[in-house]
Amino acid sequence: MVDIPEHLLQRSAEARAKALGISIEQAMAEMKGQSDPTVISKEPEVKVIDETPTPTAETPAPPPETSAPAPAAETVTPIKEEHAAETTEKVAAVKIDEKPAAAKPPPPAKADAPDEVDFAPEVKVTQRLLTVVKAKPIQKPVKEPIDKVNTWPHLMLPEFVALMAMTAFLIFLSAILQAPLLEEANPNVTPNPAKAPWYFLGLQEMLSYWDPQIAGVMIPTVVGLILWMAFPYIDRNPETHPSKRKFAIMFYTFFLAGAGTLTIIGVLFRGPGWNWVYPWIDGIWFDDLLDWIHFE
Amino acid sequence: MSFRDRLKETRAKASDGFRGGKLMSSIFRPGSPFRKGYVDSPRNRSYVVMNNVLYHLHPVKVKRHGVRLSYTLCLGGLSFFLFIVLTITGIWLMFYFRPTELAYVDIQNLQTTIAFGSLVRNMHRWGAHLMVLVVFLHMSRVFYHGAYKAPREFNWVIGVILLLLTLLLSFTGYLLPWDQLAIWAVTVGGNMAGYVPVVGAQVKFGLFAGLEATTATLLRFYVLHVLFFPFIIVIFMAVHFWRVRKDGGISGPL
Numbered sequence: 001m002v003d004i005p006e007h008l009l010q011r012s013a014e015a016r017a018k019a020l021g022i023s024i025e026q027a028m029a030e031m032k033g034q035s036d037p038t039v040i041s042k043e044p045e046v047k048v049i050d051e052t053p054t055p056t057a058e059t060p061a062p063p064p065e066t067s068a069p070a071p072a073a074e075t076v077t078p079i080k081e082e083h084a085a086e087t088t089e090k091v092a093a094v095k096i097d098e099k100p101a102a103a104k105p106p107p108p109a110k111a112d113a114p115d116e117v118d119f120a121p122e123v124k125v126t127q128r129l130l131t132v133v134k135a136k137p138i139q140k141p142v143k144e145p146i147d148k149v150n151t152w153p154h155l156m157l158p159e160f161v162a163l164m165a166m167t168a169f170l171i172f173l174s175a176i177l178q179a180p181l182l183e184e185a186n187p188n189v190t191p192n193p194a195k196a197p198w199y200f201l202g203l204q205e206m207l208s209y210w211d212p213q214i215a216g217v218m219i220p221t222v223v224g225l226i227l228w229m230a231f232p233y234i235d236r237n238p239e240t241h242p243s244k245r246k247f248a249i250m251f252y253t254f255f256l257a258g259a260g261t262l263t264i265i266g267v268l269f270r271g272p273g274w275n276w277v278y279p280w281i282d283g284i285w286f287d288d289l290l291d292w293i294h295f296e
Numbered sequence: 297m298s299f300r301d302r303l304k305e306t307r308a309k310a311s312d313g314f315r316g317g318k319l320m321s322s323i324f325r326p327g328s329p330f331r332k333g334y335v336d337s338p339r340n341r342s343y344v345v346m347n348n349v350l351y352h353l354h355p356v357k358v359k360r361h362g363v364r365l366s367y368t369l370c371l372g373g374l375s376f377f378l379f380i381v382l383t384i385t386g387i388w389l390m391f392y393f394r395p396t397e398l399a400y401v402d403i404q405n406l407q408t409t410i411a412f413g414s415l416v417r418n419m420h421r422w423g424a425h426l427m428v429l430v431v432f433l434h435m436s437r438v439f440y441h442g443a444y445k446a447p448r449e450f451n452w453v454i455g456v457i458l459l460l461l462t463l464l465l466s467f468t469g470y471l472l473p474w475d476q477l478a479i480w481a482v483t484v485g486g487n488m489a490g491y492v493p494v495v496g497a498q499v500k501f502g503l504f505a506g507l508e509a510t511t512a513t514l515l516r517f518y519v520l521h522v523l524f525f526p527f528i529i530v531i532f533m534a535v536h537f538w539r540v541r542k543d544g545g546i547s548g549p550l
């Protein structure tokens with residue numbers, strides 16, 4: 001059983017007590033199911049009003065009608081208790097206007113005895129808790145809750161370890177491998193071969209096949225930059241699982257293989273005059289790698 | 297009570313007094329493990345991230361699958377970390393380097409006479425190569441996970457720009473040792489720029505600050521390398537990291 005907030009319980013108990021003319025404690029007990037609900041056998045003070053207006057014969061107020069509302073009022077109470085049990089936080093108190101019961105006396109009354117008749121006797125003006133409506137959104141959000149963990153320590157600790165490992169690796173590498181430093185720059189002496197940094201050697205390799213306009217400019221800017229940046233806008237397939245985007249995976253893998261092959265050829269298999277060499281026969285013609293060989 | 301126990305107690309008391317004192321409490325915000333009385337609780341776990349300007353790059357919580365090392369291999373974080381390492385070693389190298397005819401002598405001095413000069417220079421060079429590699433691998437990882445798809449399309453575009461800036465940073469740095477390797481590698485690369493249609497000659501002239509690589513080129517590349525490109529790349533990195541969070545954190549699971 002869900003707890004009803006105390007202040008709401010109190011408020012409805014007050015209303016009930018006022019309506020039925022019982023004590024608040026009694027109403028509370030009834031609502032909690034500790035005592036039998038008070039049954040109103042007859043219309044209490046409403047009848048007083050009932051009698052006053054009757055003289056005016058305009059409204060046919062047949063006796064059956066008078067009795068009808070009373071049971072209706074009674075049936076309401078159990079509903080209230082059932083629903084009250086289900087309450088969560090938000091509660092909407094629905095007003096029951098007792099006026100239907102007193103409605104028969106209606107308008108003509110005021111013409112007769114305006115001052116004597118109390119139009120708002122205590123019993124008449126009541127607010128009662130009819131039902132408690134659970135607060136529910138009209139639209140149900142379909143989003144599933146995401147399984148999350150605290151960044152500290154679950155992400156930051158592995159991250160820290162990765163950083164430390166990388167630092168150790170870099171220091172180790174720098175301790176055993178000497179960065180190349182050739183003779184001082186001399187624009188008059190061209191080394192043979194003159195190679196670009198390794199990440200451009202795939203391009204330099206392509207330059208030996210095609211016109212520089214194509215290999216040096218068109219391919220890097222059109223393929224390397226524009227196509228690459230536009231890729232998410234070209235690939236409109238929303239799937240992320242590899243089995244559902246085979247073409248994209250294949251495309252990238254071919255690109256990787258192609259770029260990797262060209263770069264490796266440029267770094268290792270090109271010697272003087274950009275001629276084909278075998279690194280295990282003719283040696284390495286790439287200065288950044290020189291010390292890697294000296295090391296052994 | 298033995299002397300050892302008393303020593304232990306005194307030390308614990310001093311440590312508590314220090315960590316709980318006004319100084320440490322003023323430096324470290326609530327929830328910091330460096331403050332007195334830190335306990336491992338969900339609330340403090342949130343505070344550790346929220347109340348630290350550096351850690352605040354992260355959200356308080358991340359998707360469980362993203363924490364698995366095999367998902368990201370930490371490549372994005374390592375790219376950023378290598379950038380930081382390169383910044384630190386680079387600033388250190390700047391103390392000993394003049395982008396003039398003396399550049400080559402300065403590098404020689406670094407390698408021979410300055411304490412740790414050789415190590416730091418090596419770290420800077422290998423770190424730069426490593427960063428190009430790691431950034432590229434990061435891009436490949438993102439591609440294979442389809443992580444560039446909506447809503448992360450634009451972050452992919454920024455990522456490609458970051459890769460380009462990484463290459464430019466590495467390329468401009470390649471000239472600085474001012475040896476035969478440097479000048480001719482840059483000449484090869486700069487000549488490629490000369491093939492740009494229509495404005496090729498102008499681009500090449502602007503890059504070399506002349507018709508061929510000279511000390512004027514060296515100065516130009518130096519400024520681009522130590523100031524201009526780092527400045528630009530930091531801006532793009534900030535947007536990149538910010539977008540990672542705004543687009544809902546890491547992608548996936550697959």
